[in-house]
Amino acid sequence: MVTMxxxxxxxxxSVLCTMLLFTMLASGCSSFEIKPWVTPFERNNLAxxxxxxxxxxxxxxxxxxxxxxxEGARGAAGGAGGGCGCN
Amino acid sequence: MVRLVELAAAVVVTNVKASGGVDKRATNILSLRMLVLVIAxxxxxxxxxxxxxxxxxxxxxxxxxxxxxxxxxxxxVGPSVLVRKxxxxxxxxxxxxxxxxxxxxxxxxxxxxxxxxxxxxxxxxGFDYLHGKTFMGMSYTNSEESDYSAQAxxxxxxxxxxxxxxxxxxxxxxxxxxxxxxxxxVFEAETERQIYRVDISQVITKNLIININYExxxxxxxxxxxxxxxxxxxxxxxRGFSYELEVYPRTRTSSAQAIRAMYFLPYRAALKLEYRNxxxxxxxxxxxxxxxxxxxxxxxxxxxxxxxxxxxxxxxDFYSDLFPRSNAQNFLARDKELAAFQTQTIGAGIxxxxxxxxxxxxxxxxxxxxxxxxxxxxxxxxxxxxxxxALGTEPLxxxxxxxxxxxxxxxx
Numbered sequence: 001m002v003t004m005x006x007x008x009x010x011x012x013x014s015v016l017c018t019m020l021l022f023t024m025l026a027s028g029c030s031s032f033e034i035k036p037w038v039t040p041f042e043r044n045n046l047a048x049x050x051x052x053x054x055x056x057x058x059x060x061x062x063x064x065x066x067x068x069x070x071e072g073a074r075g076a077a078g079g080a081g082g083g084c085g086c087n
Numbered sequence: 088m089v090r091l092v093e094l095a096a097a098v099v100v101t102n103v104k105a106s107g108g109v110d111k112r113a114t115n116i117l118s119l120r121m122l123v124l125v126i127a128x129x130x131x132x133x134x135x136x137x138x139x140x141x142x143x144x145x146x147x148x149x150x151x152x153x154x155x156x157x158x159x160x161x162x163x164v165g166p167s168v169l170v171r172k173x174x175x176x177x178x179x180x181x182x183x184x185x186x187x188x189x190x191x192x193x194x195x196x197x198x199x200x201x202x203x204x205x206x207x208x209x210x211x212x213g214f215d216y217l218h219g220k221t222f223m224g225m226s227y228t229n230s231e232e233s234d235y236s237a238q239a240x241x242x243x244x245x246x247x248x249x250x251x252x253x254x255x256x257x258x259x260x261x262x263x264x265x266x267x268x269x270x271x272x273v274f275e276a277e278t279e280r281q282i283y284r285v286d287i288s289q290v291i292t293k294n295l296i297i298n299i300n301y302e303x304x305x306x307x308x309x310x311x312x313x314x315x316x317x318x319x320x321x322x323x324x325x326r327g328f329s330y331e332l333e334v335y336p337r338t339r340t341s342s343a344q345a346i347r348a349m350y351f352l353p354y355r356a357a358l359k360l361e362y363r364n365x366x367x368x369x370x371x372x373x374x375x376x377x378x379x380x381x382x383x384x385x386x387x388x389x390x391x392x393x394x395x396x397x398x399x400x401x402x403x404d405f406y407s408d409l410f411p412r413s414n415a416q417n418f419l420a421r422d423k424e425l426a427a428f429q430t431q432t433i434g435a436g437i438x439x440x441x442x443x444x445x446x447x448x449x450x451x452x453x454x455x456x457x458x459x460x461x462x463x464x465x466x467x468x469x470x471x472x473x474x475x476x477a478l479g480t481e482p483l484x485x486x487x488x489x490x491x492x493x494x495x496x497x498x499x
Contacts, residue, residue: 036250042293045351050381058150058169073365073373075302076343
C-alpha cells in the first residue's frame with residue numbers, strides 16, 4: 001500500500017510538471033534561440049545514405065525480430081521499434 | 088529548452104530518490120515512463136508553438152526479402168514484402184506482409200516432444216503525416232499462427248528543432264495477444280502489452296550524429312510458453328529427473344536504453360557504435376555492444392558492410408536448469424531465453440545499386456545480401472540429450488545460428 005501511494009504521488013508530480021511545461025511553452029516562453037553549430041550546407045556527409053542508423057527497414061526489422069525471439073532483452077532497438085508481440 | 092529538460096530530469100531523479108528501497112526496479116521504470124510523459128508535453132507544446140518546413144518523409148520504395156534462420160535444430164524461412172508510397176510530400180502510407188515458416192527440432196522440443204512445423208503470418212499497415220517539422224506516424228499489426236494471435240497499434244510523433252540539429256520523438260504502442268495450445272481445444276489465455284519509447288537524435292559535428300533511446304515495455308497476462316517445461320529431481324524414475332509445466336509471473340516490466348553513434352570517415356565510409364543496456368522485473372539484466380563498418384566502393388555501385396556484436400544477459404530470478412523437487416517454488420522456468428548466456432555475432436553484407444531509368448515510374452534499385460553468424464553459449468542451461476553424465480553435470484549447451492537476408496529494393 002505504501003508503494004502504491006508513492007506511485008500515485010509520482011504520477012501527480014509528473015502530470016503537474018507536464019502541465020507546467022505546456023503552459024510555459026504555449027504562453028510564449030520562447031528562449032529557443034540556439035545557433036546551429038552545423039549549418040545546413042555542412043550536412044552533406046550526414047545526409048549520405050550510409051550514415052542512416054537503419055538504412056533498410058525491412059532488413060533491420062527482421063534482425064531485431066531474431067534478437068527479440070532468441071534473447072531475453074527487448075526494446076530500444078535501432079530504427080522505429082515495433083511491438084507486434086509476436087516473438 | 089535545456090533548462091526545461093533539466094527540470095524534467097530533476098523531477099524524475101527526485102521521485103526515484105523518494106521511492107526508497109521498496110521495489111526500486113519498478114519505481115525507476117515508472118519514473119522513466121513519467122519522463123516520457125513530460126517529453127510528450129514538450130513536443131506537443133513545440134508543435135503548437137511554431138512550425139516551419141524541414142523534415143522529410145521516408146523515401147518511396149518497395150522491398151521484397153527472403154529471410155532464413157537456421158541453428159540449434161530450428162529453421163525459420165519466409166518472405167517479407169514492404170511497399171511505401173508518399174503523396175504530396177505530406178502523407179506516406181506503407182504496408183508489410185511477412186511470413187515465418189518454422190520447422191523446429193530445437194533442444195527444448197526434442198527433450199520433451201517431437202519435431203513440429205508451423206507458419207506465422209504478419210500483416211502491418213502504417214500511415215505517416217508530416218506537418219512542418221513535426222512527423223506523426225500510426226501503424227497497426229496483426230500476427231496469426233495456429234496457437235498464437237497478436238494485434239498491436241502504435242502511434243509516434245517526432246519534432247526537429249535547434250536548427251534541425253536535434254530530433255526528439257516519442258511513441259506509444261499497445262498490443263493484445265491470445266495464446267492457445269495446439270491439441271488442447273479448451274486452453275486459451277490473454278496477454279496485454281504497452282510500449283513507451285523516447286528517441287533523441289543529435290547532430291554533434293558535420294561528421295558525427297548520435298541517437299539515444301529509451302523503451303519501457305509492460306506485459307500483463309499469460310506470459311509462459313504453454314509447451315515448455317522445467318525439469319526437477321525425481322528419484323522415482325531411472326533417469327533421476329522428470330518434467331512439469333513452467334509457471335511464469337503474470338506481469339513483466341522492462342526498461343532498455345541505448346546509445347548509438349554514426350561517424351563519417353574521411354574517405355566516404357561510416358563507422359557505427361552501439362551500446363544497449365536492459366533490465367526487467369524478472370531479474371534479467373543484459374547489455375550488448377556493436378561495431379559496424381559500411382564502405383561504398385566508388386563507381387562500382389557496391390557497398391560492403393561488416394559488423395561484430397556481443398550480447399550478454401543474466402538469468403531470470405525464477406530460472407533453474409534443475410529444480411530440487413516438483414513445484415519447488417511459486418514461479419518456475421527453464422526456458423533457455425531466460426537463462427544466463429552470451430552471444431557473439433559476426434555479420435557481413437553487400438549491396439549492389441543499379442539504375443532503373445528504363446522502367447517507367449522507377450528511379451533505381453538495389454540487390455542486397457546479408458549473412459550473420461551467431462554463437463550462443465549458455466552458462467546454466469545443460470544439454471539433457473547427452474547421456475552418461477551424473478544428474479546436473481551434463482555439458483552446458485551451446486549452438487551456432489546462421490541468419491540470411493536476401494532482398495531487392497526498388498525506388499520510385
